[in-house]
């Protein structure tokens with residue numbers, strides 16, 4: 282117990298000496314005070330590992346002093362010395378955090394020394410727990426910062442990729458963000474969680490990113506593509522997945538990128554998936570993508586009016602598009618919600 286400090290507060294010098302001698306012999310550093318104000322000053326100057334306070338002091342009540350100690354240091358270990366304990370005073374002392382109380386006259390000085398040792402063990406246990414909690418909080422904070430850094434890098438990469446795609450493919454300028462806006466509205470109407478809506482939005486922004494790897498002559502050809510050119514064009518979902526890599530950063534959006542040209546009847550590409558085997562994410566993007574393609578000018582055809590595009594989409598619900606998502610899309614068209622609150626790319630990427 283060497284090095285541990287005990288503050289004894291009692292107005293009777295005889296008691297101070299007796300307790301001081303016992304605790305010094307047990308190896309404690311002892312400080313004494315005869316009044317509440319001296320005790321508080323000693324406590325503030327050099328907080329003890331344990332304090333023993335007489336309930337009756339000349340200038341204050343020991344219970345009040347106990348409260349003052351505990352306000353300044355919630356882990357302060359305080360024992361109350363009392364000659365005439367009442368149930369109320371004992372309850373009040375324990376409520377204020379007294380670790381124990383000792384009856385006067387003292388029956389066993391050795392027992393007091395043992396009690397002081399236990400109080401100090403409790404204090405050091407509490408300090409150790411506090412240190413561990415602080416370490417845990419710091420580690421969590423580091424983890425949060427790292428996650429935030431990764432997220433910023435993820436969002437910046439999405440933005441850079443969409444910019445790179447639109448720089449190459451002039452016919453799809455604005456296409457990615459319109460598809461993302463429609464897909465996000467369908468996802469919200471399906472009452473998906475905010476995290477899932479964000480996943481759908483990001484996958485939709487990136488769905489055609491693989492066109493970065495398709496020859497510019499094909500992307501910007503002012504007419505219909507021949508069979509060989511179509512073959513090249515049909516590689517873009519797979520190229521998109523290769524571009525986004527196989528690491529963890531884009532793993533959640535890859536199914537939307539790879540499978541957005543699959544068809545419910547299995548006649549799509551690149552994997553000829555059918556029905557429920559087509560990822561949920563991709564089936565939502567397909568509806569939004571088809572609608573935006575129909576309502577946009579292409580070099581080989583004029584855009585459809587929205588109602589005509591809706592009729593075409595409803596006609597292919599079943600063989601090509603997921604009928605459940607087409608139904609949600611139809612509801613949003615009917616209420617005008619599909620086109621509500623157009624949001625810019627930055628808002629779509631970063632939320633809000």
Ligand SMILES: [Fe+2]
Nearest residue numbers: 488489541542
């Ligand atoms: Fe596509």
